[in-house]
């Protein structure tokens with residue numbers, strides 16, 4: 001991929017109205033007169049995180065409160081209070097709110113949010129009525145993927161796929177320098193592409209989804225299977241007997257200590273994820289896959305089997321340029337940074 005300076009990132013849409021010229025291959029953009037600070041809010045199942053973020057993706061102020069999950073009015077009140085607190089210290093151009101669930105293509109209505117009991121909630125309009133500034137709503141995995149594209153592992157790519165390997169598998173697609181939301185706004189549910197026909201039942205109602213084979217929960221299942229089988233899984237079985245169950249922390253410790261059973265479980269997990277990436281390549285042809293989430297802390301121990309399985313399963317392999325595989329860089333802040341940036345872009349477009 002060509003080397004691009006941080007300055008040229010602004011040409012992706014944020015400040016293009018202030019374009020003043022080209023010096024060699026680097027575009028010089030001036031954002032004078034336009035307020036480039038935005039607030040990003042990430043509504044999780046247990047907490048609501050918010051931040052004022054500048055146009056370099058740097059966090060200038062942060063706030064965090066417990067999430068009143070299940071009470072939509074209380075969530076709305078908490079978001080409004082947080083915005084009021086954060087904007088006291090900073091002039092801001094807009095607010096981006098990220099939440100798990102299906103958001104419509106207009107970034108305004110939450111069709112469905114599994115953790116928050118929202119069904120067709122007109123959240124953007126509700127917030128806009130109480131906060132006199134531009135508001136956008138975004139799926140949390142999309143917001144995190146956008147942050148990686150703008151400021152993290154994907155900043156040199158134009159086409160990128162992000163897979164977040166947490167309890168489940170989240171996804172985001174950037175195609176031709178833009179977040180791909182689909183016709184109804186619910187694209188990039190990448191954890192629910194079918195990997196194994198007739199495979200394990202998934203919470204989404206289908207069978208054999210990538211999430212059942214490539215998630216943190218799947219890693220625990222694979223580790224338990226190895227523990228049950230004995231042999232290379234002996235350490236896993238001993239740890240399980242000691243702690244009662246194989247937690248993510250147990251597996252992380254055993255992976256870092258080089259335990260053969262834990263590493264085998266991780267390799268199998270990576271193998272499934274790599275198969276999924278090969279399928280995604282046939283559709284989207286990204287230059288880069290970014291792997292995020294807690295399991296991605298394993299670094300190359302996870303990326304190596306992903307890359308190997310990808311190459312084994314790639315249609316027309318040998319004739320397809322090989323994309324890069326990278327670990328996400330923004331980790332905990334990606335949701336708020338991405339949501340803020342999407343708000344800044346929307347504010348700029350509407351100005």
Ligand SMILES: [Zn+2]
Nearest residue numbers: 192202204209
């Ligand atoms: Zn599914």
